[in-house]
Amino acid sequence: MAPLDTHGLLVLAATPLGDSRDASPRLVEAIGAADVIAAEDTRRLRSLAAALGVTPTGRVVSFYDAVETARLDGLVGAIEQGQTVLLVTDAGMPSVSDPGFRLVAACVAKELPVTCLPGPSAVTTALALSGLPCERFCFEGFAPRKDGERRRFFANLAAEPRTAVFFESPHRIAATLALAAEVLGADRRAAVCRELTKTYEEVRRGGLAELAAWAGAGVRGEITVVLAGAVPAPTADLAELVDRVSELVDAGSRLKDAAGEVAAEAGVSRKQLYDAVLESRRG
Structure with a gap:
């Protein structure tokens, strides 16, 4: 990385999620040295600067x-003229569901230098606290506001094997979790992380239906949801399933009922299993 006093540079800086002590010394230096600071909320920037001294x-x-969009030309122009522009958002990393991507893209298009001061991220913090597998994960941004779009959002995650992370508003979290339970199943594991690094930090872990019931009483603060990936259905041995159906039939069950019960347990097609049983009887 170029020194912070080097001109003609866009610097993306992660800011604390809530506790100002998480700020890096490099962030403090950058706030004091940058020619231009582009801030998502200028009041919050000044409050952070005051807390950091x-x-x-x-x-x-x-x-x-x-x-x-309206600010792009001016900021890119400042960098072209040799100035250091520091980009900070309210909390976490710019561009990650926060302003920043367009400015980075504009600088890249003009081959202007861009660097980053790493730091806090609600995505990885929640993932680490969730207790869910995190070797592979995907980030889905904010859950859609409209019911139909949210339903499609969760339907697309139904077979996703990776742990998924997304943001949600405290006003919508109960409805979102209830819909997730409906689409993905009541027992799909998840963690709701709120107010990360702040005084009232809380992490709730459990099945989606359980979490929806908890959220129904009201939840406040910044919320990040971590959703367990889909568990692949076990590969069943068809011959063993046919034998299991035959055992149930011999015990008094109707063939269709037995085939349906075993197919549901094994996660296979009921028709495929039923046809296999009939074929075995013909042989």
């Missing part, structure tokens, strides 16, 4: 969703 010496401009 540093005073921004450069120009501070707002850089939130509604003005992101």
